[in-house]
Amino acid sequence: MCADRIRLLSAIWVLLALAFLGTAWAGPKIDTWETTKGARVLFVAAPDLPILDVRVVFEAGSARDGERSGLASLTAGLLTQGAGEWDADTVAERIESVGAQLSAKAARDSASLSLRTLTEQPAMDRVLETAAKVLSEPRLAESDFERVRQNRLVGLRQDQQDPRTVASKAIYNMIFGDHPYAADPAGTLETVEAMRREDLVEFHRRYYVASNAVIAIVGALSKEQARDVAERLTGGLETGERPPELPPVPDLPNQLLEELDFPSTQTHIYAGHPGMRRLDPDYFPLYVGNHILGGSGLVSLLSEEVREKRGLSYSVYSYFLPMSKRGPFLIGLQTKNDQAAKAREVMMDTVRRFRDEGPTAEELTAAIKNITGGFPLRIAGNSKIVEYLAVIGFYGLPLDYLDRFSERVSQVTAEQVHDAFGRRVHPDRLATVIVGPLAKSAANVED
Amino acid sequence: MKSIVIVLGLLVAQLSAAASQVHERVLDNGLKVLVKSDHRAPVVTSQVWYKVGSSYEHGGLTGISHVLEHMMFKGTEKLAPGEFSRIIAENGGDENAFTSRDYTAYFQNLAKDRLEVAFELEAERMRNLALPKKEFLKELEVVKEERRLRTEDDPESLTFEEFNAMAYETSPYRIPVIGWAEDLEHLKVGDLQDWYSTWYAPNNATLVVVGDLEPEVVFALAEKYFGPLEAEQIPQIKPRGEPVQRGEKRIRVKAPAKEPYLILGYKATALGLGEEDWEPYALEMLASVLDGGGSARFSRDLVRGTRVAASAGAGYSAFTRLPGMFLIDGTPAKGRTVEELEQALRAQVEAVRSELVEASELERIRTQLIAGKVYELDSVYSQAVQLGRLESVGLGWPLADQYVEHLGRVTPEQIQAVAQKYLIEDNLTVARLEPQPMDGKQPHTRAAGEHASVR
Numbered sequence: 001m002c003a004d005r006i007r008l009l010s011a012i013w014v015l016l017a018l019a020f021l022g023t024a025w026a027g028p029k030i031d032t033w034e035t036t037k038g039a040r041v042l043f044v045a046a047p048d049l050p051i052l053d054v055r056v057v058f059e060a061g062s063a064r065d066g067e068r069s070g071l072a073s074l075t076a077g078l079l080t081q082g083a084g085e086w087d088a089d090t091v092a093e094r095i096e097s098v099g100a101q102l103s104a105k106a107a108r109d110s111a112s113l114s115l116r117t118l119t120e121q122p123a124m125d126r127v128l129e130t131a132a133k134v135l136s137e138p139r140l141a142e143s144d145f146e147r148v149r150q151n152r153l154v155g156l157r158q159d160q161q162d163p164r165t166v167a168s169k170a171i172y173n174m175i176f177g178d179h180p181y182a183a184d185p186a187g188t189l190e191t192v193e194a195m196r197r198e199d200l201v202e203f204h205r206r207y208y209v210a211s212n213a214v215i216a217i218v219g220a221l222s223k224e225q226a227r228d229v230a231e232r233l234t235g236g237l238e239t240g241e242r243p244p245e246l247p248p249v250p251d252l253p254n255q256l257l258e259e260l261d262f263p264s265t266q267t268h269i270y271a272g273h274p275g276m277r278r279l280d281p282d283y284f285p286l287y288v289g290n291h292i293l294g295g296s297g298l299v300s301l302l303s304e305e306v307r308e309k310r311g312l313s314y315s316v317y318s319y320f321l322p323m324s325k326r327g328p329f330l331i332g333l334q335t336k337n338d339q340a341a342k343a344r345e346v347m348m349d350t351v352r353r354f355r356d357e358g359p360t361a362e363e364l365t366a367a368i369k370n371i372t373g374g375f376p377l378r379i380a381g382n383s384k385i386v387e388y389l390a391v392i393g394f395y396g397l398p399l400d401y402l403d404r405f406s407e408r409v410s411q412v413t414a415e416q417v418h419d420a421f422g423r424r425v426h427p428d429r430l431a432t433v434i435v436g437p438l439a440k441s442a443a444n445v446e447d
Numbered sequence: 448m449k450s451i452v453i454v455l456g457l458l459v460a461q462l463s464a465a466a467s468q469v470h471e472r473v474l475d476n477g478l479k480v481l482v483k484s485d486h487r488a489p490v491v492t493s494q495v496w497y498k499v500g501s502s503y504e505h506g507g508l509t510g511i512s513h514v515l516e517h518m519m520f521k522g523t524e525k526l527a528p529g530e531f532s533r534i535i536a537e538n539g540g541d542e543n544a545f546t547s548r549d550y551t552a553y554f555q556n557l558a559k560d561r562l563e564v565a566f567e568l569e570a571e572r573m574r575n576l577a578l579p580k581k582e583f584l585k586e587l588e589v590v591k592e593e594r595r596l597r598t599e600d601d602p603e604s605l606t607f608e609e610f611n612a613m614a615y616e617t618s619p620y621r622i623p624v625i626g627w628a629e630d631l632e633h634l635k636v637g638d639l640q641d642w643y644s645t646w647y648a649p650n651n652a653t654l655v656v657v658g659d660l661e662p663e664v665v666f667a668l669a670e671k672y673f674g675p676l677e678a679e680q681i682p683q684i685k686p687r688g689e690p691v692q693r694g695e696k697r698i699r700v701k702a703p704a705k706e707p708y709l710i711l712g713y714k715a716t717a718l719g720l721g722e723e724d725w726e727p728y729a730l731e732m733l734a735s736v737l738d739g740g741g742s743a744r745f746s747r748d749l750v751r752g753t754r755v756a757a758s759a760g761a762g763y764s765a766f767t768r769l770p771g772m773f774l775i776d777g778t779p780a781k782g783r784t785v786e787e788l789e790q791a792l793r794a795q796v797e798a799v800r801s802e803l804v805e806a807s808e809l810e811r812i813r814t815q816l817i818a819g820k821v822y823e824l825d826s827v828y829s830q831a832v833q834l835g836r837l838e839s840v841g842l843g844w845p846l847a848d849q850y851v852e853h854l855g856r857v858t859p860e861q862i863q864a865v866a867q868k869y870l871i872e873d874n875l876t877v878a879r880l881e882p883q884p885m886d887g888k889q890p891h892t893r894a895a896g897e898h899a900s901v902r
Contacts, residue, residue: 048487049824080741088751092741097811099818118818147754150781154757157705158778161602161885263703263885264600266592298520299529299536308529311588314596334596366537373539376558380488381825 027402028385030392031223037210039234042389042399043217043226046382050119052219053382055390056135056233060111060207062185063246063324068199070152070187072207073106075140075200077148079113080104082139083130094130098123102131108181109324110394111207116383119220128232135208136236145197152192159186163264164334167435171270174256174431175328179249209240216389218382249274249326256431259438267340267436268332271348273426275320275329278395285420286320288412291367293354294318294331299366301358305350306333312343318351324395329425337436344434348427355421364414372406469834469844470662472669476678477650480669481834481844482662485827491658492827493565494554495573496835499646501626502548502619502769503684510626511634511642513546514590518639519553520544521582524575528582531568538564546624549768550839556828559659563668570672573652576643583636591632594625602704602880610710610878613698618689618769648679653838657831689714689770696876704882706757707785711792712772714874718765719842727765728853729861730773730869735812736804736862737761737775737795742811744795745777755783755791765850768840772876773869785879799866803859813855820851 028044035041062072080102081088095102100117113135117127159165169184176182187195215233217226252273276286287295294302294317306316313333321327331351335343359367379385379402392401470482500512522528535542540557555565598604608623615621626634654673656665692714718727738745738761745759759777775796779788823829834844 049821051821051825089742089747092746093811096740096742096815097807099814099816116822118821147751147780150754151750151757153781154706154778161704161706161882163600261886265595266600296536298532304529307589309585311585312592314589314593335592336595366533370536370539373537373558373561374541375539376488376490377539377541377556380490380827383825 027379027388027400027405030389030399031226032393032399033227033230035210035215035230035234037234037237038239039210039213039215039230039237040393041215041217041226041230042393043221043223043230044385044389045221045223045226046218046385047220049382050220051382052115052117052119052124052217052221052229053386054113054115054131054219054229054233055216055386056113056115056131057110057214057216057390057394058112058207058209059109059212059243059324059394060203061107061109062183062187063108063180064203064207064243065180065183065187067191068187068195069183069191070185070195071199071203072111073185073187074145074148074152074192074195075203076104076106076111076113077152078140078145078200079134079138081144081148082141083133084137084139086130086133087139088144091130091134094126098126100127102127102134104134106185108185108327112390128229132233132236135233138204140197140200140204142197145200149192149195152186153189156186156189156192163262163266163268163435166260166262167268167270167332167433170258170260170433170435171272171330171431172328174258174433175252175272175274176249177252179325180246181249181323181325181327206240207243208237210234210237211239212242213237214390214393216386216393218386218389246325252426252429252431254429258431258433260433260435261438262435264436265336266334267337267434268334269340269344269347269432269434270330270332271430271432272328272330273430274326276322276424277326278322278324278391278397280322280326282420282424283322284408284412285416286424288364288367288371288409289354289359289417289421290318290320290329291371292359292363292417293351296367296370299370301354301363302331302333302347302350306343306346310346312339312346316347322395340434340436344432351425352427355425355427358421359414359417361414364412364417368410368412371409375406469847470666471844472666474649474670474674476674476676477648478669478673478676479653479838480666480673481653481655481838482660482665483655483657483830483834484659484661485657485824485830486659488827489559489659490556490827491559491562491656491660492554492556492831493562493569494552494655494831494835495569496550496552496653496655496839497646498549498651498681498839498841499551499642500547500549501622501624503646504619504622504626507630508634508638508642509622509630510590510594510624511638512551513625514587514631514634515639515642516544516546516551516553517586517590518578518583519572519576521586522577522579523572524577525571526568526577528577528579531572534564534568540565548620548622548624550836552832552835552839554828554831562656562658562660562665563672566668566672569654570676573647573649573673574676576647578636578639578643580636583639587631587634590625591628594628594631598623598625599628602700602702602882603708605702606700606708606878606880607710609698609700610712610876613696613878614712614714614772614876616690616692617687619687620769620771644679645682648681649673649676650678651681653835655831655835655838657827657834687769692874692876695872698876698878699881700878701881701883703885704880705885706778707882708880709777709779709785709788709792710878711775711789712876713870715763715770715773715869717767717770720770725853725857725861726865726868727763728850729857729865730763731765732809732812732854732857733799733804733862733866734761734763734773735815736799736808739812739815743808748795749777749788749791750780753791754780755787756780759788759792766837766840766842766846789877789879796866796870799862800870802863804862806859809857809859809862816851816854 316333749756
């Protein structure tokens with residue numbers, strides 16, 4: 001290594017990188033309105049490519065499952081399996097014969113329909129007609145329901161053979177306890193076994209209503225055309241009403257530890273606790289701080305300590321998943337069984353040290369440069385913009401969120417990060433799950 | 448729906464005529480530079496593709512291309528370990544790399560005025576990698592963890608690894624990209640040094656840039672940073688062609704799991720191998736007839752129709768350096784056996800051998816292909832990957848704008864012909880995952896004992 005050259009390289013690029021701080025990258029221009037039926041629409045015109053991207057997002061995620069875990073995701077999964085006079089074969093044929101893509105899925109907060117089509121006619125009209133019917137008149141037929149349910153049971157059993165998924169489901173259960181976020185959207189073998197078609201019909205009737213919907217549209221359309229698209233997609237929906245707010249997520253009362261025996265060569269370790277909301281006042285300090293701690297890939301502190309310095313894990317990370325109510329703050333890694341205890345210790349030491357001492361001015365500057373410098377990449381492409389629109393619309397973020405994003409990241413100070421982490425990250429009230437062969441792992445540091 | 452197909456065809460013709468010109472220049476040292484302007488957003492992707500991957504490897508050194516990919520982030524003569532990533536991050540970039548059978552590629556996605564940063568760093572590690580032993584020993588442990596994560600603890604992936612090693616006798620496509628555990632155990636830093644000096648040179652690489660810049664600007668920067676690098680004598684590798692298979696092969700893979708899994712693979716061909724050029728295209732179309740979305744045969748007949756499969760897929764790639772396989776895989780539905788699933792999948796194969804596919808099926812696939820080509824334009828990264836891949840497997844980037852047309856010309860008769868020629872029992876390898884109890888009481892056993900695990 002030649003030190004002189006390193007400094008030369010760095011000096012040039014630091015100068016260049018600093019220029020970013022002054023650059024104001026504006027986001028795309030967003031138009032917004034309400035459909036006749038009361039759905040909120042966000043639209044960005046993207047005239048360069050003959051493509052239309054749409055997300056229709058409902059507050060109809062698994063947090064609304066109640067006792068019937070898996071209900072929201074089975075309902076979303078059944079939408080494209082027949083609607084109105086069309087059976088599943090016909091719906092698939094109508095979409096794919098014009099080269100379009102249509103799918104629906106449910107997470108914890110929301111269920112969403114995704115659509116991509118060429119704007120050529122008659123392709124686009126046919127896709128919109130199909131999507132509208134899929135939303136408003138899904139058949140939810142007994143026979144299709146039974147097939148999707150049986151295949152879900154196979155999927156749930158496949159989840160049980162994957163240590164990552166086992167660990168991930170367990171940590172959500174521990175972090176959220178009695179809160180609706182605890183359950184996995186896919187449900188469990190027991191709840192899916194017990195599900196009935198009528199449950200889906202009722203769920204669809206209650207939640208797939210216009211006042212509970214946000215429509216994000218990006219594509220080569222005029223605003224008038226986009227209005228027409230939104231009207232057609234929601235025309236068949238009832239106006240309905242929004243569901244009540246979810247309850248707040250309580251803090252963990254104390255340290256929790258669960259060890260699950262698993263015949264794997266690696267031990268998977270997840271630790272976490274309730275984190276932040278999408279509209280959290282600490283959003284930016286926590287986001288930027290976590291970028292330094294474990295959110296920036298190979299250059300994060302966790303990666304540096306666990307992977308780069310010690311070769312203990314292929315992937316190690318931390319993140320806040322912001323949701324309607326507080327989503328999880330999660331830290332995770334996987335390592336060969338006999339070094340699980342050591343890896344866990346390095347991981348937790350790194351988190352504790354960052355919480356107590358971090359961040360340094362250099363770390364903060366590097367993170368801000370990375371996030372703001374990479375801003376153009378975040379919105380390069382219609383498929384990326386439509387995802388942002390869906391988030392902005394669903395969570396009620398301000399319309400200038402993207403315009404102000406870089407500025408707000410740049411304004412975060414080391415004191416704010418330190419203060420926010422001190423108040424919001426609790427290594428002494430953490431849920432930890434360890435999945436691996438119990439006899440060999442001994443990952444519990446206290447052992 | 449004929450009218451739609453015709454209209455879409457026109458649309459693609461317009462698109463490729465208007466925006467998507469690729470500009471090529473070859474530097475004196477042999478580095479091929481490809482530039483495609485895309486002015487929709489102020490961003491650029493820069494990718495360096497090397498013609499080396501696991502299919503260039505041989506016994507004892509498997510996985511070396513992938514380990515070398517990891518070491519490319521661990522310092523050069525002028526950069527400390529990790530410095531590459533820190534500089535890219537500081538400039539707002541995303542970066543990563545991937546290794547495959549036929550190539551190893553490195554990419555950075557950046558704001559357009561940062562391209563020079565990527566070029567200086569990539570040029571530096573093209574010829575001046577440091578390969579410090581201490582870093583190597585740590586990184587080798589990381590790669591072993593990656594192997595445990597992706598293969599050892601994933602029963603379906605383990606089955607696929609065993610399946611490949613069983614199906615191919617001599618073709619290097621039998622080698623797992625991540626390498627056999629035992630070979631990783633004995634890899635030395637000197638092996639990497641040799642591998643690096645053999646394959647990492649401008650005349651064995653392609654630089655692909657897609658984004659909001661003019662070609663002349665990119666060519667000038669490429670000349671400035673990559674121009675001074677010295678070319679290398681690149682060795683000619685042996686063809687290692689597969690012998691004719693003389694009958695169906697079967698393998699059972701036992702691993703802790705909950706659900707069975709089935710793979711069927713028929714030895715096939717690839718483009719540019721002296722066979723009829725339409726054959727690989729016909730095989731690609733055949734894969735889409737069986738598994739080209741929810742309206743294709745597997746979904747319609749096996750998942751929704753007879754409900755013998757929880758999921759079933761088919762895949763084939765014409766764009767490989769060596770002949771690959773036509774692959775079919777699936778998981779039986781609840782209450783159905785893996786035997787029933789295999790029978791159903793083989794009956795589907797028999798059907799395409801004995802009957803012509805419907806014109807409407809081909810029309811649907813052509814439309815999907817054309818639409819897919821338009822959707823690809825939404826990402827500068829995907830456009831660059833397309834060019835880099837075709838160039839690296841030896842087919843040449845101009846095929847990126849032509850292959851949809853080639854696929855569109857495939858006839859039902861040609862599909863039947865390739866089904867009859869390639870999808871025959873003597874060409875077939877079948878692997879079944881046989882789930883073993885997961886209660887921890889059973890030993891972690893493998894079907895093929897010679898590479899049973901290394902801790």
